[in-house]
Amino acid sequence: MRKGITITIAIIAIALLWYFFIKPQDYQIRVVAKANIGTINQALKAWNNTLPEASIRQIKDLAHLEQMVASGDSTHIYTWYAKPINDSTSQLVIDVKDIQHSFANKLAVPFSDTNFEKQTRKTVTDFIENLNAHKKEFKVTFIGEEQLPSTYCACVEHKTLQSNKAFGMMKSYPFINSVVASNKIQVNGVPFIETTKWNIENDSLSFNFCYPIIKTDSLPAIKDLIYKEFIGVKSLKAIYNGNYMTSDRAWYTLLDYAKEKNITVNPKPIEFFFNNPNMGGDALRWKAEVFMPLTDQDE
Template sequence: MKKARIAIGAILVVAVGWYLFIKPSDYIINFKVKTTPGTVMQSVISWNYDLPDSEIIVQKGIAEVVQQRHFGDSVVNYNYSAKMINDSITQVSVGVKDLNNSFINRLTVPFSNSLFKTRSIANVDTFFEILREHLDQIKIEVTGIEKTPAIHCAFVSLKGLQVEKAMGMMRNYSYINEVLSSNNVELNGSPIIEVTDWNIKTDSIAYNFCFPIKRSENLPITKDIKYKRLFEKEAIHAVYNGNYITSDRAWYALLEYAKKNNIDVENQPIEIFYNNPNMGGNELDWKADIYLPLKQDDPL
């Protein structure tokens, strides 16, 4: 009995020591949501732009970000991590740590509704409602393996953060269209984004904004506009409905589909946009075809 009491005491000492001094977070909040981990993380990043005294200090792939917020003299880290627990549901865990008052928070959180605890719950609840509202405004349907279109196009090369993609399109839409129309170049389809580099860790992309055109021997030469042929590729395909600013949510759905089905893919999405956002209307009626190309075998 004495040995058992000593063992139990040792276990309790270790557990308390871990909780007070080693545990990464002072308080953890969990919730489930019907979407992908990537969409959750991008929603945290987008929400963060609207918050004062807040920044994303760590981004680990598509399933974890750390948001640091300031409340008076307190500096608080919110560590969002997410993983899919079945085909459609993601479990989100938010570990909250006050960098200035961690020890006292760990002592009081289990026994009282302190300001730290109530504020943490309120902030995560706010994000959950924003995320749920966002998910009501988009629709993604993965349809399986299809072929991307083969076209000739005029394009400009751009780069920036993922969230800036739509702005880059809007800045260049009129310019490309005016150059092509004034030189009697015949268009041959809807605008396309061809991502050439997707750096998930830095949340940034390089991409070509393309206008499909009829092939011609008399194409205008400018400093920015170039021409190329997009070749047909096998790819996982999804239909996206919603605001084009967040069409990258379909990228994460395609990545999850590839992971589930053991398909090797290139992280170079292709997007085809069928609606002009300047015309307004219900954003759920806006449509885009999104493709994630299959990895090609290296030539011998």
């Protein structure tokens, strides 16, 4: 009997030690989000930028992010983990820790609904509401595989953050338009971007914003304008409707499809734009054809 009591006390002591000093979170929330992991990743980063005192960083991969939010005399750490349920729904697990008051929170949480818990739930609810509103602002339709044609083009090079891609395009639109018009260059299609480097970890992006043109011997040499041959490749294709600032949501749809079907792709998306964002209008009527090149072009 004494041995049984000793073992029980030891188990309780170990459990308490783990709960108060080893358990990483003070509180955990689980919620289903109606979005894929890439959209959640970008929406969470964008929403974080609207908070007065907060920072966020991606850890491991798209599915893991760590957010620090100032709250009064405390700093709350939110560790977000997203796990796909299907192609449009994910399970979110959020671990939350109050750096300054972790022990007190762990002591109080099992016995009462603390202000810390209420604030944490409100923060997560605010994000989910923001995500749901964002989902209504765009539409992505997966199409399949398609061979892109080759074309000659006039381009402007950009290096920026992924979220600033559309601003680079808007800046280049009038510049290339004026060059084309003043030099009577014949356009041969809609403008597009050709990604040359995409760092998924830190959201940095290098791309060429291009106008397809007819190649001639009299093309003018213009500062900041380059002429190049775009080589068409076989790619996965999706249609994006919405503001071009968030057309990268289609990139994640294509990456998810490739992963699900065990298709190897080159993560350098190509986008063709059928509307001029400088003209405004209902963004849901804007259209972009989005492509993710296949790595094996022989199949």
